[in-house]
Amino acid sequence: MTSSLSRVSGYYASLGGTVTLSGLLALTYVLYVVLAWALRKRLPPGPAGLPWIGNKYQMPAVKPWRKLAEWNAQFGPVVSLFLGGTPVIILGTAQAAWDLLEKRSDIYSSRPRFVVAGEILSDNKRGLMMPAGERWRKFRKVLHGGLHLRKADSYKEIQSLESKILMHQLLHEPTAYERHVKRFSASVVVSVAYGRRIESIDEWIVKENEASMACIIPGKYLVESWPWLLKLPRSLQWFRREPEERRQRDIKLLTSLLDDVKKRTAEGTCPPCLASEAYAAREKLGMSELQIAYTVSSPFGAGIDTTAGATFIFLLGMLHFPKIMRKAQAELDSVIGRERMPEFDDRERLPYICAVISETLRWRSVTPLGGTPHAVTEEDEYHGMRIPKGSTVFANFYGIMQDPVMFPDPDSFLPERFIDTTNPRLKDFDLPFGFGRRICPGMHLASNSLFINISRLLWGFDLLPDGPLPDTGAFTNGFNSWPLSFKCRFQPRDGRVTECIEREYEAANEALGKWK
Numbered sequence: 416m417t418s419s420l421s422r423v424s425g426y427y428a429s430l431g432g433t434v435t436l437s438g439l440l441a442l443t444y445v446l447y448v449v450l451a452w453a454l455r456k457r458l459p460p461g462p463a464g465l466p467w468i469g470n471k472y473q474m475p476a477v478k479p480w481r482k483l484a485e486w487n488a489q490f491g492p493v494v495s496l497f498l499g500g501t502p503v504i505i506l507g508t509a510q511a512a513w514d515l516l517e518k519r520s521d522i523y524s525s526r527p528r529f530v531v532a533g534e535i536l537s538d539n540k541r542g543l544m545m546p547a548g549e550r551w552r553k554f555r556k557v558l559h560g561g562l563h564l565r566k567a568d569s570y571k572e573i574q575s576l577e578s579k580i581l582m583h584q585l586l587h588e589p590t591a592y593e594r595h596v597k598r599f600s601a602s603v604v605v606s607v608a609y610g611r612r613i614e615s616i617d618e619w620i621v622k623e624n625e626a627s628m629a630c631i632i633p634g635k636y637l638v639e640s641w642p643w644l645l646k647l648p649r650s651l652q653w654f655r656r657e658p659e660e661r662r663q664r665d666i667k668l669l670t671s672l673l674d675d676v677k678k679r680t681a682e683g684t685c686p687p688c689l690a691s692e693a694y695a696a697r698e699k700l701g702m703s704e705l706q707i708a709y710t711v712s713s714p715f716g717a718g719i720d721t722t723a724g725a726t727f728i729f730l731l732g733m734l735h736f737p738k739i740m741r742k743a744q745a746e747l748d749s750v751i752g753r754e755r756m757p758e759f760d761d762r763e764r765l766p767y768i769c770a771v772i773s774e775t776l777r778w779r780s781v782t783p784l785g786g787t788p789h790a791v792t793e794e795d796e797y798h799g800m801r802i803p804k805g806s807t808v809f810a811n812f813y814g815i816m817q818d819p820v821m822f823p824d825p826d827s828f829l830p831e832r833f834i835d836t837t838n839p840r841l842k843d844f845d846l847p848f849g850f851g852r853r854i855c856p857g858m859h860l861a862s863n864s865l866f867i868n869i870s871r872l873l874w875g876f877d878l879l880p881d882g883p884l885p886d887t888g889a890f891t892n893g894f895n896s897w898p899l900s901f902k903c904r905f906q907p908r909d910g911r912v913t914e915c916i917e918r919e920y921e922a923a924n925e926a927l928g929k930w931k
């Protein structure tokens with residue numbers, strides 16, 4: 416380093432100039448500007464960054480989606496920036512996201528490098544973070560096989576039973592509604608994955624899963640931004656300790672869950688589930704037992720907070736827009752009445768409830784950064800702009816869902832926007848579930864959970880504020896984001912509803928026996 420510096424100095428001295436440190440710094444800066452200009456050539460517009468670190472210093476650690484939406488408003492629907500040396504593309508309209516992530520899905524479906532969350536924590540065995548390739552295709556095959564549209568129908572029974580338990584819990588212990596909604600989401604996901612229920616969110620499976628997910632918080636580890644730290648001698652790589660310990664615990668947890676399914680399957684007591692089916696097909700799939708164990712656990716990481724978070728967003732919306740609640744209840748009264756609960760078969764006849772669900776997923780996105788970012792595997796061009804190979808691509812749902820062109824009056828909760836329209840993209844609103852080959856494999860299961868709970872909540876209770884109205888912008892931070900805890904009253908709509916909830920609870924408890 417010193418010798419190359421002195422060579423440079425010598426060269427300048429030979430030109431007759433006196434080389435000073437500030438001169439060298441100025442030269443470095445000029446080189447950087449030229450390099451940056453060359454790199455940015457034909458890239459989408461974006462904010463100017465600093466030498467070497469790019470725009471990193473401008474990215475807030477908390478809720479970065481707000482800053483990204485500001486940049487989209489300032490520079491246009493496709494923005495580029497640099498985080499360290501990696502080009503990052505921010506898509507700020509649904510059209511741009513569909514054009515690239517869906518129509519060109521063959522080259523936009525990989526994931527950026529996740530040093531800790533992907534490599535150290537699981538040796539890239541976790542599908543959510545897995546780069547595109549043979550391993551990821553097998554992961555998708557297993558999940559598609561277990562969760563596609565018609566297969567999701569086979570889980571409606573457990574979803575309906577769990578929802579009846581939820582209704583009963585809300586009737587008797589409404590102040591703990593957040594725990595009950597979370598338990599519902601966890602129990603559905605664990606039943607689908609492992610054929611066993613969750614009776615309390617304090618159960619060890621839920622706790623262990625939460626601890627595991629805590630390692631996947633974006634920005635938690637320095638090495639994600641500076642992967643060269645991996646070149647340090649292993650003993651100096653301080654950041655490895657926690658995720659490596661966690662990895663051993665994960666392997667223990669996930670293999671023990673799979674072993675339990677194997678045991679119950681052999682005994683003939685395990686209901687059909689993702690794990691039993693994937694295990695039976697493991698040789699045909701060419702997957703190791705450990706890979707199967709990781710694959711079938713993915714609903715765990717991706718399906719609990721999202722489904723529960725969307726339900727909390729729905730409740731928040733109802734507290735702020737009581738007229739919408741009344742209109743939805745009027746539809747339920749005319750189609751269902753008060754003597755029985757809504758069932759899945761009623762869905763076709765409840766278009767307003769379906770629109771309330773679409774609006775819930777739009778009004779405040781539970782995945783404000785579009786879930787997990789995509790990565791481009793080939794150089795590309797879009798409207799004359801260059802998208803470099805290896806770019807990280809975010810569909811910034813926070814901005815996209817508030818786009819006033821696609822969603823006029825975006826801050827209002829207006830289910831009508833999904834009814835009074837001929838736009839097929841709004842009629843069949845799958846935007847909140849992502850794009851192309853990476854689209855959420857749990858979307859049908861999630862839609863069913865939301866339908867059965869939201870229709871029954873509206874049918875059974877007036878959802879009312881308990882004190883001042885909660886802030887509609889107070890949300891948690893992270894890849895998934897949901898409202899900060901708020902109080903909500905669940906007032907039964909009348910005596911017939913209460914009776915029905917009690918009756919259905921008894922029957923549900925009995926039917927759930929086989930899942931224990």
Ligand code: HEM
Nearest residue numbers: 543714717718721722725785786848849850853855857861
């Ligand atoms: C309201 C509920 C949910 C929402 C809004 C949601 C949304 C999303 C989004 C936006 C993505 C990223 C898609 C992309 O990269 O383009 C995703 C991925 C994923 N979701 Fe969901 N999700 C929900 C529920 C679920 C459930 C219940 C499951 C499992 C049963 C699930 C499993 C997954 C998995 C495994 C991935 C990763 C797929 C991959 O990387 O190939 N999700 N989800």
